[in-house]
Amino acid sequence: MTRRGIRAAVAVPTLGVLGVVLFWGLSGLPPFGNYHGIYGFLINHRALPQRHTTNAVTATVFDYRGFDTMGEEFILFAAVTGVVLLLRKGSEESDEAESEDQEPPEDDVRSDALRLFGMLALAAGALVALWLIAYGLVTPGGGFQGGVALASAFGLLYLTVGYRPWTRRTKEAALDPLEGVGASGYVVIGLAALISGLPFLTNLLGPGKPGTLWSGGSLSFINWAVAMEVAAANLILYKEFLEEYIVPLARRGG
Amino acid sequence: MPLATLVPLQASILVLVAFGATAVALCRNTLRQILLSGVYGLLLVLLFVVLQAPDVALSMLVVTTVAYPLIVLVAIARTRAGGVDADDDDS
Numbered sequence: 001m002t003r004r005g006i007r008a009a010v011a012v013p014t015l016g017v018l019g020v021v022l023f024w025g026l027s028g029l030p031p032f033g034n035y036h037g038i039y040g041f042l043i044n045h046r047a048l049p050q051r052h053t054t055n056a057v058t059a060t061v062f063d064y065r066g067f068d069t070m071g072e073e074f075i076l077f078a079a080v081t082g083v084v085l086l087l088r089k090g091s092e093e094s095d096e097a098e099s100e101d102q103e104p105p106e107d108d109v110r111s112d113a114l115r116l117f118g119m120l121a122l123a124a125g126a127l128v129a130l131w132l133i134a135y136g137l138v139t140p141g142g143g144f145q146g147g148v149a150l151a152s153a154f155g156l157l158y159l160t161v162g163y164r165p166w167t168r169r170t171k172e173a174a175l176d177p178l179e180g181v182g183a184s185g186y187v188v189i190g191l192a193a194l195i196s197g198l199p200f201l202t203n204l205l206g207p208g209k210p211g212t213l214w215s216g217g218s219l220s221f222i223n224w225a226v227a228m229e230v231a232a233a234n235l236i237l238y239k240e241f242l243e244e245y246i247v248p249l250a251r252r253g254g
Numbered sequence: 255m256p257l258a259t260l261v262p263l264q265a266s267i268l269v270l271v272a273f274g275a276t277a278v279a280l281c282r283n284t285l286r287q288i289l290l291s292g293v294y295g296l297l298l299v300l301l302f303v304v305l306q307a308p309d310v311a312l313s314m315l316v317v318t319t320v321a322y323p324l325i326v327l328v329a330i331a332r333t334r335a336g337g338v339d340a341d342d343d344d345s
Contacts, residue, residue: 032260057309132312140308145316152320238324245328 052207052215053137061142062222066201070186073229077183080233087240108162118160125153133227137216143223147230155238163246170239175232182229189222267301284330292323 030036043064047056051063061069109115129150136142158166193202205217213220260268274294281287295318302311 055309141312142309145309145312148313148316148321152316155320155324234321237321241325241328245331248332 048210050207051203051219052210053219054211054215055137055139055142057140058136058142058223059216059219062219063203066222070190073183073186073226076230076233077179080179080236083237083240087244106164108164109160114160118156122153122156125156126150129153133223134213136223137219138211143226144230147227148234150227150231151234151238154235158242163242166242170235172236172239175236178228179232179236182225182227182232185225185228186222189218189225264304267297267304271297271301288323288326292319295319295322
């Protein structure tokens with residue numbers, strides 16, 4: 001049997017079975033827009049009176065299932081730690097890489113127009129990100145989305161200005177503590193409730209005034225802690241990956 | 255419970271998403287594929303917006319247009335650089 005023949009003999013029955021199962025599953029789907037869950041409706045009705053947050057999604061993520069979110073935050077923390085460990089410089093590489101580390105490649109963007117646009121876009125992006133975080137309990141957004149947006153806005157520094165300004169302004173010495181404080185801040189807020197005799201992660205500060213920055217009480221602090229963790233974690237990720245990309249490039253060019 | 259019906263806007267974006275996914279799967283050039291996957295992600299963002307899930311759309315917007323392409327591009331550049339070096343060693 002030829003290679004092609006074997007491939008066809010494996011692919012045709014597999015695709016056939018897959019197709020049948022897919023159509024069987026699709027034919028049993030509920031009609032479009034028919035929502036079977038009851039929790040969605042429950043939360044939509046309860047979130048505003050109970051937690052005074054107009055964005056029920058953030059109330060769910062940071063309050064009703066806040067303990068799960070804490071676990072998710074530490075998944076991100078562990079993932080970033082794993083990346084940093086995997087991409088650390090090995091003992092054989094370090095001698096070679098050392099000279100390049102001190103002298104990163106000169107790839108500064110020469111176009112003034114591009115640099116200006118980049119800086120304006122960075123400022124605008126960072127502002128939108130901060131707004132997403134701050135109003136996470138009022139309008140769509142929150143710590144996770146805002147944190148990723150903030151980190152990506154700073155990524156523009158590499159894209160529109162150059163690698164050296166980027167490394168100078170994103171130091172591990174600043175990012176690592178930010179990430180740690182963000183991650184542990186969540187736990188500390190949870191423990192604060194425990195110490196005052198309430199269940200873990202209870203909203204200590206009360207629900208606040210709906211539709212304002214004061215809505216949500218403790219939730220807004222959890223929101224900022226998460227934002228700090230996510231932004232720092234993403235910047236560390238970008239930093240590690242860019243270094244992995246730039247350093248060999250400089251070695252070949254030099 | 256209210257039963258929503260598929261409006262033309264949602265239907266047309268669903269069709270676009272299907273086209274986008276097919277295009278990403280059929281593209282043979284890696285660089286183009288990454289760019290296409292970014293465009294496909296943007297189509298998904300539109301879909302989430304018209305399905306009234308702005309929170310998901312926001313996360314998707316940043317992840318699909320910035321974070322994911324960056325990490326994939328760098329990973330590919332790195333593995334390719336390794337491949338070139340390996341070829342040089344062989345010859």
